[in-house]
Amino acid sequence: MTDYERVMRAVSSVREKTDFEPDIAIVLGSGLGALAESLETVCALSAEEIEGYPVSTVSGHNGKLLFGYLEGKKTVIQQGRIHYYEGYSMGEVVLPVRLMCALGAKTVILTNAAGGIDPTFKAGDFMIIDGQISTFVPSPLVGANDERFGTRFPDMSEVYSRRGRALLEKTAQELGIKAKHGVYLQTTGPNYESPEEVRAFKILGASAVGMSTTVEAIAARHMGREVLGVSLISNLAAGLGGKVLTHEEVKEAGDKAAASLTRYIAAVVKNI
Numbered sequence: 001m002t003d004y005e006r007v008m009r010a011v012s013s014v015r016e017k018t019d020f021e022p023d024i025a026i027v028l029g030s031g032l033g034a035l036a037e038s039l040e041t042v043c044a045l046s047a048e049e050i051e052g053y054p055v056s057t058v059s060g061h062n063g064k065l066l067f068g069y070l071e072g073k074k075t076v077i078q079q080g081r082i083h084y085y086e087g088y089s090m091g092e093v094v095l096p097v098r099l100m101c102a103l104g105a106k107t108v109i110l111t112n113a114a115g116g117i118d119p120t121f122k123a124g125d126f127m128i129i130d131g132q133i134s135t136f137v138p139s140p141l142v143g144a145n146d147e148r149f150g151t152r153f154p155d156m157s158e159v160y161s162r163r164g165r166a167l168l169e170k171t172a173q174e175l176g177i178k179a180k181h182g183v184y185l186q187t188t189g190p191n192y193e194s195p196e197e198v199r200a201f202k203i204l205g206a207s208a209v210g211m212s213t214t215v216e217a218i219a220a221r222h223m224g225r226e227v228l229g230v231s232l233i234s235n236l237a238a239g240l241g242g243k244v245l246t247h248e249e250v251k252e253a254g255d256k257a258a259a260s261l262t263r264y265i266a267a268v269v270k271n272i
Contacts, residue, residue, distance in 0.1 A: 003091040004146040006052045007098045013051035014103060018043040020067040022076035024269055025105035027097065027216060029081065029112035032232065034258035036079050038266055041068040047080065053099070054092045056080040065096070071270035076100050081112075083211055084137060085189040094140040094219035098149070101223045107164075107272060108220040109265065110229045114208035115193070115237035117201055118182055123236065124257055126179045126264065127208055128168045129160050129229030133185040133201075134214035141222060150222040159217050164228035171268045177260070182207025184231055186214040198237040209237055230265070232257050 001009075020042050028035060047055045047063035056063045063080035070077075078100065082093045097108060116125065145152040165181075172179035185201050187193060189211035193201070201209055208231050217227045 002144065002146060003095070003098070004148055006091070007095060007102055009051050010053055010095065010099045011102050013049070014045065014065070014099070017045060017049065018067055020074070020076075021104035022067060022074045022100065023105060024070070024073055024075045024107045024109065024272060025078070025097070025100035026075060026109045026265065026269075027078045027081060027111060029212065029232065032111055032113065032258065032261060033079050035262045035265055036066050036077050038262055039066055039068045039070050039075065039077060041066055043067040050099075052095070054082045054088050054095060056082055057086050065100070071266055073269050073272065075269065076103065076105060081212055083189060084215070085211060090138050090140045090142070090215060094216055097216045097219050098223065101220060101225050105225065107226045107228065108216075109268065110213050110216055110227065111261070111265065112184075112210050112213045112231050113234040114184060114210035114231040115198075115235055116208055116233040117198060117237050118180070118207040121180060121208070121233045121236070123233055125233040126172070126177060126261070127182045127184070127231040127233060128165055128172070128179050129184045129213075129231060130165060130181050131183045132159055132214045132217060132229075133183060133204060133206055134218060136185065136187050137215060140215045140219045150224060154222045156218065156221060159221055159227060160229050161226045164226055167271055168228060168230065168268060171271050172264065175264060175267055177264060180207075180233075182231075184213060184229065185209045187211060193237060208233060228268070230261075232261060
């Protein structure tokens with residue numbers, strides 16, 4: 001079965017339960033599930049209710065698609081991200097994003113918890129993603145291309161739209177949030193990066209590093225969708241913070257930032 005056929009089967013499975021057509025899709029990163037509580041939910045589907053939908057195995061990632069209204073906008077939220085390191089194929093990793101786009105979403109907002117590489121970053125900062133480095137993970141477009149998704153060789157010169165980045169900055173200023181800007185780099189995980197790798201990533205131009213997001217952005221752009229991205233700097237990357245990195249630390253940072261990030265993303269949605 002092709003990736004396109006898997007997505008279409010998932011679409012049919014969702015359509016058996018709801019005819020809700022979202023305009024905006026939001027992917028919630030590690031520990032950032034609180035935003036879902038602000039949604040005026042119309043329909044909530046667990047991963048097990050959607051044919052072919054991968055089930056997250058990571059603590060802090062509840063596998064659900066939530067449909068409803070956020071600031072009056074028709075929105076679908078992916079609560080529970082799928083990661084390549086869980087053993088899924090890259091096609092399975094990006095299936096939720098492709099599914100949300102196929103269901104109607106025209107704008108995709110990607111959030112994540114990331115390790116800060118930029119020396120001016122500190123834990124708790126928000127970083128507007130201006131660009132990305134995906135070289136260290138397989139492309140989700142490898143394999144036979146289906147033109148119903150998009151062209152064989154999609155342009156990636158502007159993965160995160162200028163309009164979206166300006167909107168994120170404008171909204172941050174309105175809320176009094178001093179959002180940073182930077183380039184996000186994805187690794188496969190699940191191990192955290194070594195200090196030597198972090199130094200190499202800095203030379204390459206990365207401002208923050210994590211284990212998600214870039215492949216989802218590629219899949220969404222392949223389908224012609226506008227992409228916005230925000231990283232919560234949950235910790236300083238290996239070798240920069242002087243302590244051992246843990247997933248518990250990432251979740252704790254997400255919990256602390258939950259109210260502020262929820263307010264921020266909700267305001268962004270309102271301004272779209």
